[in-house]
Amino acid sequence: MKNVTAFAPATVANVSCGFDILGFAVEEMGDKVTVSLSDTPGVRVVRIEGDGGRLPYETDKNTCSVALKAFAEHIGFEGGLEIELFKGLPLGSGMGSSAASSVAALEAANVLLGNPLEKKDLLPFAMKAEGVACGAEHADNVAPSLLGGFVLIRSYHPLDVTKLHVPKGLYCTLVHPHFELNTADSRSVLRQQVSLKDAIIQSGNIAGLVAGLFQEDMGLISRSLQDVIAEPSRSVLIPGFDEVKNAVKDIGALGVGISGSGPTTFILSPAQDVAYAAKEACLKVFEKIGLDVDIYVSAVNTKGTYVINKS
Numbered sequence: 056m057k058n059v060t061a062f063a064p065a066t067v068a069n070v071s072c073g074f075d076i077l078g079f080a081v082e083e084m085g086d087k088v089t090v091s092l093s094d095t096p097g098v099r100v101v102r103i104e105g106d107g108g109r110l111p112y113e114t115d116k117n118t119c120s121v122a123l124k125a126f127a128e129h130i131g132f133e134g135g136l137e138i139e140l141f142k143g144l145p146l147g148s149g150m151g152s153s154a155a156s157s158v159a160a161l162e163a164a165n166v167l168l169g170n171p172l173e174k175k176d177l178l179p180f181a182m183k184a185e186g187v188a189c190g191a192e193h194a195d196n197v198a199p200s201l202l203g204g205f206v207l208i209r210s211y212h213p214l215d216v217t218k219l220h221v222p223k224g225l226y227c228t229l230v231h232p233h234f235e236l237n238t239a240d241s242r243s244v245l246r247q248q249v250s251l252k253d254a255i256i257q258s259g260n261i262a263g264l265v266a267g268l269f270q271e272d273m274g275l276i277s278r279s280l281q282d283v284i285a286e287p288s289r290s291v292l293i294p295g296f297d298e299v300k301n302a303v304k305d306i307g308a309l310g311v312g313i314s315g316s317g318p319t320t321f322i323l324s325p326a327q328d329v330a331y332a333a334k335e336a337c338l339k340v341f342e343k344i345g346l347d348v349d350i351y352v353s354a355v356n357t358k359g360t361y362v363i364n365k366s
């Protein structure tokens with residue numbers, strides 16, 4: 056085997072009440088990465104497509120190569136690895152673009168080198184790449200992109216992640232307005248202190264959301280999709296956010312929140328037809344505002360990253 060290509064899915068981080076500790080993966084949208092063995096030692100990005108020429112080739116800047124360099128050092132691989140990145144995700148969208156790249160690169164390289172590590176043990180290298188992309192080694196995009204489904208980060212020190220149950224029928228609608236918001240900028244507007252009152256509300260909601268997922272209790276999930284920590288500071292940066300909340304109030308959706316650090320908004324629904332009704336409602340909102348959007352409807356991806364070609 057000389058090269059392996061892997062796909063890694065887009066993700067919705069935070070899921071309202073789980074700032075930096077919860078995320079889920081979606082289907083179809085994502086990045087593809089081919090990793091090939093090379094006679095020249097070291098990790099190199101040799102091709103990038105689909106980014107409009109905007110992503111860095113430098114090994115210490117592209118999330119694919121940052122992750123692979125750390126992985127190669129960890130397993131003691133001293134040979135050469137070449138990376139070809141096919142961007143499927145828009146940059147600065149809130150759909151985990153930098154995460155999908157590093158996760159696909161790690162999955163491809165791990166398989167190429169004979170699976171020296173288990174999938175879950177690739178996580179720290181992808182987190183390192185997130186640190187380079189946005190200044191914080193948060194795992195709520197990389198963990199679900201790697202493992203699929205809903206993933207909870209119980210602790211960062213030590214790292215303790217766990218997959219949660221995905222209720223049948225759960226769908227999401229992702230509304231991506233055509234402008235970029237860097238995660239670093241979107242983190243810089245956050246308050247550094249949280250009041251006791253808000254801490255109580257947020258803990259109740261995250262516990263309720265986890266219980267709701269396991270019990271497949273759509274009412275409990277819906278009541279728990281509330282964020283009093285990040286959303287109040289960030290929603291002002293997202294045109295149409297309040298209008299979307301209003302527009303989907305009466306169509307049976309479970310809730311609305313900012314996907315990761317935005318500007319994408321996610322709507323969770325208990326069934327596919329509700330997710331499509333949410334799409335129609337959002338199209339009307341953005342037509343009125345006069346802003347171009349892409350709207351995707353997707354089930355939850357329970358598989359995470361996977362290999363699509365080996366040769």
Ligand SMILES: Nc1ncnc2c1ncn2[C@@H]1O[C@H](COP(=O)(O)OP(=O)(O)OP(=O)(O)O)[C@@H](O)[C@H]1O
Binds near residue numbers: 140196239
């Ligand atoms: N392979 C990559 N894919 C995307 N961004 C990358 C990649 N490698 C490096 N970067 C850098 O990461 C930064 C983008 O990180 P940021 O977290 O803001 O965006 P994102 O991952 O596209 O957003 P989001 O997670 O909100 O979808 C940019 O400076 C970009 O140049």
Ligand SMILES: N[C@@H](CCO)C(=O)O
Binds near residue numbers: 195285
């Ligand atoms: N938890 C991160 C996700 C970034 O996509 C944040 O909200 O900043």
